[in-house]
Amino acid sequence: MAHPGGLSPVSDEATEHEAWRRIEYWPNGVIAVQSGGGQAMRMRLFDVDIGSARARDEILRWFDVLPPVSQSLAVYESAPRELPAVDEIVDLSQPENLSKWLGLWGAALATVGEATTPLIRPRLQGIHQRRERMQLAYITVAAALLCALHYGWFSYQLAGLSDERAMLETAQTDMEFMRDSEKKRKQQFGTLQGEEKRIEEESNVVPRVIDALRQRPAALLAALADKPPMALVIDRIGGGRDNILIHGLCRSPQHANDLAAHLKQRLGRFGWSVSPPAKQGLGLLPEGGPWSFDLSLLDMGLAAFDESDSLPGQGDAR
Amino acid sequence: MSARREDVLKKLMPALAVTVFYFIFIGNGLSDSLSAARLENHEIVRKGVSPAAMQGLEQKVRRLDTRIKAMESRKAKIEEALQTQWSVLSDPGYANRVSERISSLLGKHDLRIVEEERNDKTVRDLMGPSVRWIHQWLQEGGKKAGLTVWRTVFRGGYLDTLRAMKELAEGELPIIPLALHMRKSDRGGVLEWTLLVAI
Numbered sequence: 188m189a190h191p192g193g194l195s196p197v198s199d200e201a202t203e204h205e206a207w208r209r210i211e212y213w214p215n216g217v218i219a220v221q222s223g224g225g226q227a228m229r230m231r232l233f234d235v236d237i238g239s240a241r242a243r244d245e246i247l248r249w250f251d252v253l254p255p256v257s258q259s260l261a262v263y264e265s266a267p268r269e270l271p272a273v274d275e276i277v278d279l280s281q282p283e284n285l286s287k288w289l290g291l292w293g294a295a296l297a298t299v300g301e302a303t304t305p306l307i308r309p310r311l312q313g314i315h316q317r318r319e320r321m322q323l324a325y326i327t328v329a330a331a332l333l334c335a336l337h338y339g340w341f342s343y344q345l346a347g348l349s350d351e352r353a354m355l356e357t358a359q360t361d362m363e364f365m366r367d368s369e370k371k372r373k374q375q376f377g378t379l380q381g382e383e384k385r386i387e388e389e390s391n392v393v394p395r396v397i398d399a400l401r402q403r404p405a406a407l408l409a410a411l412a413d414k415p416p417m418a419l420v421i422d423r424i425g426g427g428r429d430n431i432l433i434h435g436l437c438r439s440p441q442h443a444n445d446l447a448a449h450l451k452q453r454l455g456r457f458g459w460s461v462s463p464p465a466k467q468g469l470g471l472l473p474e475g476g477p478w479s480f481d482l483s484l485l486d487m488g489l490a491a492f493d494e495s496d497s498l499p500g501q502g503d504a505r
Numbered sequence: 506m507s508a509r510r511e512d513v514l515k516k517l518m519p520a521l522a523v524t525v526f527y528f529i530f531i532g533n534g535l536s537d538s539l540s541a542a543r544l545e546n547h548e549i550v551r552k553g554v555s556p557a558a559m560q561g562l563e564q565k566v567r568r569l570d571t572r573i574k575a576m577e578s579r580k581a582k583i584e585e586a587l588q589t590q591w592s593v594l595s596d597p598g599y600a601n602r603v604s605e606r607i608s609s610l611l612g613k614h615d616l617r618i619v620e621e622e623r624n625d626k627t628v629r630d631l632m633g634p635s636v637r638w639i640h641q642w643l644q645e646g647g648k649k650a651g652l653t654v655w656r657t658v659f660r661g662g663y664l665d666t667l668r669a670m671k672e673l674a675e676g677e678l679p680i681i682p683l684a685l686h687m688r689k690s691d692r693g694g695v696l697e698w699t700l701l702v703a704i
Contacts, residue, residue: 326520327520344539349542358558365559365563369562380576389642390587393642396639397679398674400682401679403682404670405673405674408670409667423687426686
């Protein structure tokens with residue numbers, strides 16, 4: 188299809204003897220036409236945005252190099268922002284103007300070949316395409332920018348989380364070290380507490396135990412000396428590392444048992460355990476006596492002192 | 506109208522392609538990484554890890570250090586007092602003093618010494634469990650003291666020996682009797698006594 192722009196004179200007043208010019212603002216380009224006054228028809232397509240100041244300036248520059256005209260006309264459907272000064276305006280948004288223009292266009296098409304009307308190919312489509320390409324590029328770049336913005340924001344957050352992670356890991360390592368230190372110190376403190384308690388207890392107990400041990404021989408001899416009256420003779424005191432062995436003779440086996448009970452009562456506080464006496468009848472008397480006996484005092488160790496209600500450390504057995 | 510919609514769609518298509526490509530191949534991965542990082546940090550925090558908690562832990566450790574030092578100081582003082590208390594056992598002249606003390610005591614009570622000797626080699630063999638524990642206690646904890654065994658054989662009466670033993674128990678020197686054995690002497694009815702003491 189031919190473009191409806193760049194027609195021959197469309198004004199009734201335009202004749203071949205009067206020079207005229209016309210500026211047509213189409214949605215996809217600007218066409219300037221000058222003719223009449225004995226001149227050949229001049230036409231130019233402006234490859235610019237139709238509403239821009241640049242378009243207006245270029246149009247004016249082009250007309251400057253041409254002879255002056257007596258009539259000028261601007262045609263548009265929607266008014267451009269920058270419009271050169273013209274004598275007349277034809278607004279194609281008005282139905283009567285549009286009908287008239289299309290009529291002229293039809294007439295021009297009918298007379299094509301008579302060289303009065305240029306047939307304008309849709310070269311102006313290039314301008315439109317370029318603008319669309321620009322719009323497409325803008326939208327694409329905008330989308331890319333949005334993506335980049337998204338990437339940047341997420342990367343920023345990721346970097347922040349990475350820093351936070353590093354800080355938490357450092358804190359975790361430090362806390363593990365401190366907790367380990369705390370645990371070791373608690374163990375050390377508990378050990379020291381136990382040792383201190385033990386030393387304090389032993390410091391109190393040991394002198395009393397030593398005092399009791401020092402009294403053992405005297406307590407034993409005293410207990411044997413003040414035994415209840417009974418027919419009993421202590422013949423020998425001996426023993427080994429852990430015990431004292433008392434050997435003697437008695438008229439009755441009961442006497443040995445009585446002695447054991449007596450010693451148990453008197454010497455229990457000194458850490459000794461009195462074992463039941465071993466007895467043997469000698470058969471010299473009618474009832475089987477006299478009887479030989481062995482009585483053992485076993486050293487029960489420190490526990491025997493601990494279990495005593497009161498250690499005989501204050502001279503109460505003397 | 507449809508041509509206009511088509512134009513709009515054509516213009517939006519590359520932008521949509523870029524956006525879809527980005528979100529499929531980059532954005533999703535980034536989002537997953539972010540979620541994973543948040544979850545990992547949350548897991549660490551959930552374990553109670555916090556830089557703010559460090560200060561409290563440090564204070565606790567410092568307090569424990571202070572208490573440990575105070576306790577070590579108290580323990581050292583107790584051990585020093587014990588060492589001073591039992592330092593007499595480490596005195597080189599201590600054995601002689603014990604020997605003199607026993608001799609004078611026995612003599613005072615008409616008890617005649619027959620034999621007297623120091624018996625170091627069998628010190629642990631001659632001690633009962635109570636004295637063994639004392640012996641060990643004296644050797645540990647910086648007291649640096651120990652017990653040796655002194656053996657005295659003497660002859661004399663029962664009551665004299667009883668009196669001598671009572672007096673021995675009351676003396677200032679820490680002489681610990683290990684055993685007192687009695688038997689009849691080969692020489693008639695005189696009693697022979699063997700006294701083992703830890704000194």
